[in-house]
Amino acid sequence: xxxxxxxxxxxxxxxxxxxxxxxxxxxxxxxxxxxxxxxxxxxxxxxxxxxxxxxxxxxxxxxxxxxxxxxxxxxxxxxxxxxxxxxxxxxxxxxxxxxxxxxxxxxxxxxxxxxxxxxxxxxxx
Amino acid sequence: xxxxxxxxxxxxxxxxxxxxxxxxxxxxxxxxxxxxxxxxxxxxxxxxxxxxxxxxxxxxxxxxxxxxxxxxxxxxxxxxxxxxxxxxxxxxxxxxxxxxxxxxxxxxxxxxxxxxxxxxxxxxxxxxxxx
Numbered sequence: 180x181x182x183x184x185x186x187x188x189x190x191x192x193x194x195x196x197x198x199x200x201x202x203x204x205x206x207x208x209x210x211x212x213x214x215x216x217x218x219x220x221x222x223x224x225x226x227x228x229x230x231x232x233x234x235x236x237x238x239x240x241x242x243x244x245x246x247x248x249x250x251x252x253x254x255x256x257x258x259x260x261x262x263x264x265x266x267x268x269x270x271x272x273x274x275x276x277x278x279x280x281x282x283x284x285x286x287x288x289x290x291x292x293x294x295x296x297x298x299x300x301x302x303x304x
Numbered sequence: 305x306x307x308x309x310x311x312x313x314x315x316x317x318x319x320x321x322x323x324x325x326x327x328x329x330x331x332x333x334x335x336x337x338x339x340x341x342x343x344x345x346x347x348x349x350x351x352x353x354x355x356x357x358x359x360x361x362x363x364x365x366x367x368x369x370x371x372x373x374x375x376x377x378x379x380x381x382x383x384x385x386x387x388x389x390x391x392x393x394x395x396x397x398x399x400x401x402x403x404x405x406x407x408x409x410x411x412x413x414x415x416x417x418x419x420x421x422x423x424x425x426x427x428x429x430x431x432x433x434x435x
């Protein structure tokens with residue numbers, strides 16, 4: 180398989196995994212953090228959900244990182260492809276470059292801040 | 305060998321509104337736009353731990369209570385759920401399972417995965433939020 184095709188296959192594979200993560204894990208995160216907490220709906224009572232999730236050190240941090248990183252990659256990859264289908268085909272290379280920049284910076288930032296909030300996550304449970 | 309093609313290549317030009325031509329294209333485009341909400345929510349949510357980590361927890365929580373952000377989150381949940389449902393249906397179409405003489409249908413994959421989604425969501429709430 181040519182190198183470019185192999186790289187494309189790997190990137191598509193990650194995109195697909197991100198699609199599963201966005202389908203199975205993102206809806207519940209949006210609900211508890213973005214809707215249930217500010218509106219005081221079930222199951223939130225008092226403490227904000229991000230703190231509750233991070234209190235479960237390893238599992239909570241892993242859940243937040245996997246959900247946000249996987250969804251970000253999937254969302255950006257698919258959205259830049261959508262923009263090329265909406266008349267921005269000429270800017271495909273620029274959109275791809277911008278997309279990967281956002282993905283890399285976003286994932287590194289998520290890892291950095293989650294590690295700052297839970298430095299013990301790197302040690303074994 | 306000459307690189308010239310023996311016949312002129314016809315390149316169909318599509319305008320930005322091609323997806324309004326029929327309902328299948330429109331559905332496709334709505335499905336693709338779910339990615340906008342998935343990506344933007346992820347970026348907003350990455351911003352929140354950054355505020356937590358820099359000691360601005362109150363600002364982070366106030367951001368979540370902003371009516372504009374809540375409205376966006378409601379839309380994001382709707383579009384993400386639509387992404388989930390169409391993704392589950394596609395799994396059934398792309399990878400049908402053969403059992404003896406019968407082959408699974410896409411709607412069966414949809415139902416099984418909706419059930420899985422509910423189990424995963426309740427597990428996350430039970431283990432990470434309520435405990």
